[in-house]
């Protein structure tokens with residue numbers, strides 16, 4: 135008896151010793167693979183084996199579950215630690231990898247003759263410069279040059295990648311690999327609306343003095359005066375302007391044009407003439423003042439509606455040149471941007487981004503890691519807004535990309551991440567109604583967070599069996615809120631034009647919350663941080679419920695807006711004066 139338990143003990147020891155010493159780096163298992171080439175992309179050519187690129191290894195963050203649990207507490211207005219945001223060092227302590235993960239990944243890289251010198255300060259990302267040949271050996275894959283039909287952009291990506299089995303519990307994701315989304319291919323949620331006549335000049339002049347009631351012209355053309363009357367910000371003058379910052383992420387190479395901003399302010403917001411914004415370029419982003427873009431124009435509205443200084447972060451990269459010996463486009467739209475922000479000592483308290491993609495085009499491992507990075511931003515006290523998308527419950531044929539081509543509603547990412555605040559679109563005034571393109575639905579990746587459980591279950595009860603099987607009842611539901619999304623008057627290349635999209639809605643709501651942050655900072659309170667638990671509970675009365683309209687898509691009439699939360703307009707549109715009393 136004694137002897138046998140002794141030998142069991144020895145065996146166990148032997149197991150521990152050899153798992154550590156004799157690692158089987160050739161015993162690999164698939165980490166992620168696509169069944170079909172992602173929609174819109176086409177294989178074009180092999181990549182020269184000697185081509186070098188930066189590979190990012192996302193090590194499992196040992197305390198991420200604890201960070202998320204903490205985020206839910208500090209975002210809950212009834213919790214004793216409400217709004218007690220974490221410092222950068224505290225967030226890094228949560229996001230650092232376990233020593234075993236670091237050791238395993240270092241040993242694997244060393245086995246391949248690679249050195250893991252370049253790390254984020256938490257150590258949760260390792261960046262290594264590798265040749266395509268080295269990367270293919272490391273990940274048991276084959277890289278190729280793929281071209282995006284609609285944008286013509288070319289990237290270096292793989293259809294699948296594998297890792298030694300031992301590393302699956304230590305590595306969340308490696309990029310670039312199977313996520314094909316790029317700065318250019320992502321959907322921008324805005325469009326020109328040539329069918330809407332821009333405002334004649336005399337009307338613009340009339341709109342300069344915001345009325346207490348919302349002018350009826352706002353039904354077709356939106357000016358700063360319309361938004362200020364609609365969302366009750368007309369009389370608020372920012373007070374903590376040295377502290378409060380609004381960040382606008384322009385992932386594309388579109389930029390805010392200074393000349394157009396001046397024209398815009400002169401026409402629509404004379405009291406703000408002279409206000410400006412700063413532009414932070416990330417990762418070689420361009421700031422070409424000669425080619426104005428539509429997207430950035432929405433920033434003009436934003437930086438001027440609310441009289442807030444805004445910092446605009448433009449992440450971009452030079453396009454990949456197919457004939458070059460050193461193709462460079464291995465950049466990802468999220469990782470550079472988020473790692474840049476997370477490395478700053480101060481981050482804007484409010485952040486808005488107007489890009490997204492069908493959730494199913496983003497690999498689950500990649501989407502999960504990026505979503506957790508939004509939880510890190512929330513923990514630091516930043517409110518993160520994303521437009522909910524411009525295709526209702528789904529655009530195109532809505533077929534799944536798992537080889538089965540099942541028609542399902544197609545949720546959008548990052549709107550589907552439970553740690554961002556997703557913003558849908560409305561149109562018209564007195565009353566506002568849902569705009570038909572307003573993106574909304576239920577995630578197939580992320581579970582429904584508890585903060586929205588009651589609101590969503592009330593909606594689902596009312597819905598009954600409608601659309602059964604087309605969406606995931608247990609998934610994170612969005613949008614959370616909404617705002618105007620059509621007829622925005624902007625200046626592009628010196629001319630007034632109408633633009634629309636939830637790209638306009640997201641900065642509009644961000645503008646309102648940036649004023650609320652301004653108010654709180656002025657009072658000596660911390661910023662609002664992650665707002666979802668707040669807006670679904672004590673602040674729900676600070677929104678005007680939108681109760682009509684729907685968001686058709688996927689060959690259906692979509693969801694219908696009604697009383698309470700709905701997956702078309704969320705909780706409704708913000709009422710600044712009411713929210714001010716609640717925060």
Ligand SMILES: *[C@@H]1O[C@H](CO)[C@@H](O)[C@H](O)[C@H]1NC(C)=O
Nearest residue numbers: 578579580581582606608609
């Ligand atoms: C529904 O969402 C959950 C997350 O809550 C996910 O695990 C599950 O796979 C989803 N189901 C479908 C059919 O998409």
Ligand SMILES: *[C@@H]1O[C@H](CO)[C@@H](O)[C@H](O)[C@H]1NC(C)=O
Nearest residue numbers: 216217218657658659660717
């Ligand atoms: C705001 O600050 C005041 C004074 O420091 C404090 O009493 C109050 O609890 C804070 N409110 C919130 C919501 O944090």
Ligand SMILES: *[C@@H]1O[C@H](CO)[C@@H](O)[C@H](O)[C@H]1NC(C)=O
Nearest residue numbers: 363364365366678709711712
């Ligand atoms: C603006 O606030 C006032 C006072 O709270 C309220 O009566 C009015 O309805 C609000 N307007 C909107 C559009 O929410």
